[in-house]
Amino acid sequence: MSGIMKWSMLSFMGVLLLSCQGKTSSGTDGDEQVSVPDTVLAYKYKESGKKKSANGDQQGAIDDYTKAICFNPNYDTAYHNRGVVKAIIKDYKGAISDYNKAIEINPKFAETYFSRANAKVNLGNKIGAIYDFSKAIELDSTYVNPYINRGVLKSTMKDYNGEITDYRLAIKKCKPNADLYNNLGRALYDLERFKESAEAY
Secondary structure, eight states, X not given: OOGGGXXXXXXXXXXXXXXXXXXXXXXXXXXXXXXXXXXXXXXXXXXXXXXXXXXXXXXXXXXXXXXXXXXXTTOHHHHHHHHHHHXXXXXXXXXXXXXXXXXXXXXXXXXXHHHHHHHHHHTTOXXXXXXXXXXXXXXXXXXXXXXXXXXXXXXXXXXXXXXXXXXXXXXXXXXXXXXXXXXXXHHHHHTTOHHHHHHHO
C-alpha cells in the first residue's frame, strides 16, 4: 500500500477535536436536569481538556473531560473527546466505550461514528468499522473523512471497485480534498486504469 493510503490517525484526531468546538448537548436525560452553573463548568472543563490534549497532556485531558461529564452526564461532546484522547493513547476499547455513550446521548453525532469506526479498525473489526463509516455518511453526506477512510479500508479488504466508488461519491458530495483525488488516482493506477488515473490527479 502506498504512503498516501496509510491510516493517518493523528491528523484525523486533530480534525475531530477541532470539529467539537461550540457543540453542546441538550443537558437533559429523561427526568434528570442539569443546572446552568453545572453546564457552564462542564463546558470549561471540556475546553480545558481540549487544550491539554493539544499540548500533549493526554491524561490531564482525560481527567478534565471526566470532570465535565461529572457536571453534565449528558455531555455528548465530552464523551466523544475523551474517547478521541483514549484512542490517541491506544486505549481503543475505552475509546469505543466513550463513543458508545456519546451515540446513546446523541444518535445523530456523525463525528462519533467516524471516530468509533477508526477505533474498530485498530482493533481489527473491519465489518464494524464499515458500518460506522457508512452511518457517519448517512448522517452527513458532505463529511469527507468517512468516505476516505471507508475507501482505504475497502482497499485493505481487496474491494478495489468499492474503494473507487467511495472516492467518486465523495467527489460528488464533498468539498475538494487533495487526499481524496490522490487516493482515487492511486487506486485507478493500481488497477492499471492509467488514463482514468491521470485524469483523477
